[in-house]
Amino acid sequence: MxxxxxxxxxxxxxxxxxxxxxxxxxxxxxxxxxxxxxxxxxxxxxxxxxxxxxxxxxxxxxxxxxxxxxxxxxxxxxxxIGPVRPQRSPTPEQLQRRTRPLVPGISVAHPTVTAGTLGGFVTRRDVDGLLVLSNNHVLAASDAASVGDPVLQPGPADGGTAADRVGTLTAFERFVATGNLVDAAVAALDEGVAADPAAYPGGALLGAVLPADEVDPDELVEKVGRTTGHTRGRITAVEVDGVGVQYGEGVVHTFDDQIEVEGLQGSFSEGGDSGSVIWRSSDRAPLGLLFAGSSTGGSAGGGVTFANPLATVLRVLGLAFVAQG
Known part of the structure; x- marks a missing residue:
C-alpha cells in the first residue's frame, strides 16, 4: 500500500x-x-x-x-519477536574470564600461547559435535602444536590452567613462507562442555557465510574479541595480496586475498582479538576471520586489521559454520 x-x-x-x-x-x-x-x-x-x-x-x-x-x-x-530488551555488549573484562557455556568472543588458547579469541563454532564431517573456530597461532601455537593437544578457556594470559581445558586441537592449516590464504584452526569440544553459538552481541549471525567474491569495500562490519570487545569498522580493501605477518623473531609469512578493515572510532582490533569472526552490519552475514593487524596507519591513524575470508577458511578446513545451538 x-x-x-x-x-x-x-x-x-x-x-x-x-x-x-x-x-x-x-x-x-x-x-x-x-x-x-x-x-x-x-x-x-x-x-x-x-x-x-x-x-x-x-x-x-x-x-x-x-x-x-x-x-x-x-x-x-x-x-x-518476543520480549525486547536492551542489547548490551560484553566488556573485555567479561570476555577474559572463565565462561561456561562457551560463547563467541571469549579468551581461548593453546597452553603455550598467551590468549586469543574464540571466533565461533563450526562442524566438520569427520568429527562429532561442535568445534571451536580460531586461528592457527591461537589454538595451534603457529604450527608448534600437535593434533590432540588441549585447548584452554580462558587462555593462559587470563589465568587459564589445565583445569580450564575445554577441547582438543583437531585440525589446522599449516603455514608456508608465501601465499598463505588462512590462519585457522579448530578444536573439538570435550564431553560435557556446553556452547551457545548464537551469543554474539545483538543475537545470532546468519547461517549463510558471505562468499569471498561478494565481500565488498566500504561495507560496515563488526566483531567481538577478547581484548577490545564489540567494535565496529569499515572494509577498506579486499583481495589484498602480499600481507606480511611477523609470527616470531625473524619469522614472516605472507598472505594473499585478504580483507582489510579500519575501525570507525579508534582501533577495530588489538592483540588478543585474533580469531574473532567479523560480520556485516547490514544483515549479520559472517564474512571474515580476524588474524592480524597494525597499530599505526589507516585513515584515522588507529591501524588496520586483516582477516581471512571466512568462506575460504571453511573451504580449506572442510567446515560448516554454525549460527544456532
Missing part, C-alpha cells in the same frame, strides 16, 4: 489498541500495561510499504488482524 495509506491505518490501529480494555490483551507478561504489540512501516518498493506488526505473542495477532478487511490483511507484515 502507499506509505500515506499505511500511516493512516497505523494511526487507526494505534488508537484502537490504546482504547482496548486490559482483558483484550492476550500476551502474558507485557510490562507496564503495554499491549505487547508494536506497529510500523516495512518498505517493499519505492513509495510502497506493508504495515509492520511486531508481537510479543502469537495470540495477539487477532487483536490487530481482526480489525482489518481482507485487502488490508494482505498488506500486513506480522512477526512474533
Amino acid at each position: 502507499h506509505v500515506d495509506t499505511a500511516r493512516e491505518l497505523k494511526a487507526l490501529l494505534s488508537r484502537r489498541l490504546s482504547e482496548a480494555p486490559p482483558s483484550a490483551v492476550v500476551a502474558s507478561g507485557a510490562p507496564g500495561g503495554w499491549s505487547g504489540i508494536a506497529l510500523g512501516l516495512a518498505p517493499v518498493a519505492p513509495g510502497q510499504v506493508h504495515l509492520a506488526v511486531r508481537l510479543l505473542a502469537e495470540a495477539d495477532a487477532a487483536l490487530v488482524l481482526g480489525a482489518l478487511d481482507d485487502a488490508a490483511r494482505s498488506e500486513v507484515d506480522v512477526r512474533v
